[in-house]
Amino acid sequence: MEGSITVNAFASTVDLLFADPNIGRDAVYFADGGAPKLVRVVARRADAVTDFGDARLWSETTRIDLRVAEVPAPRPGDRVEIDGDVFLIQGEPARDRERLVWTVDLRPA
Template sequence: MSALAAAFDAMFADPNVGRDAVYTPAGSEPVPVRIVPRRADTISEFGEARVWSETVRLDVRVSAVAEPRPGDGFEIDGEAFVVQGEPVRDRERLVWTIELRPA
C-alpha cells in the first residue's frame, strides 16, 4: 500500500472527517460506505452574471464504490441525494469526487 493510500484510509476512518453513508447503485442493493463530505459553495459565471449556489459534493474511495454513475443514490444522515453529473477520480485513482443533488 502506498503512503498516499494509507493517508486516505486514515482520513476516511477518522470520525472527525469521514462519515457513514449508504450508497445505492441504480437498480441494485444499498451498500454502507465511508465518505468525506464537501459542502462547498460555488460561484458560476453565466454571461455577465455570477451565480452563487450551494453544492453537495463528497469523496468516496474507489475501493468502496467501483463505478458510480449519474442516477445512483447516497443517503447521508437521513437525507437522500442523487449523483449528478459524471464522478471524477483523483490522479492516483484512489478517490471519487461526486456531485450530488437532493433526491
C-alpha cells in the first residue's frame, strides 16, 4: 500500500507541475497517422555539448516532457506543435523512474 501512496503523490505532483502556467505549456501532439491531441508539455530547451575526438561540439537542443497519461506511446516521427512551431520526435523517448513522464528530443519539422 505504501508504494501506491508514493506513486499517487508523485502523479499528483507531476499533474500540478504540468498545470502550472509558469512551467507547463499547451501543445498539440500528432501521432504518426493519428488525429491531433491537445496536451501539456514542460519544455527543456538546454544546449548540448558533445565530445568528438579532441573537439567539443555545441548544439542547441529542444527537449520536452510529456505525461504518460496523455501520450502513452510517443514514437520517433510523431509531431509536436508548440506556439505554432512544429517539431518531430527524434530518437527513442525515455520514461522517468516512476513511469509517469516521457522525455523526448525534438528537431524542427
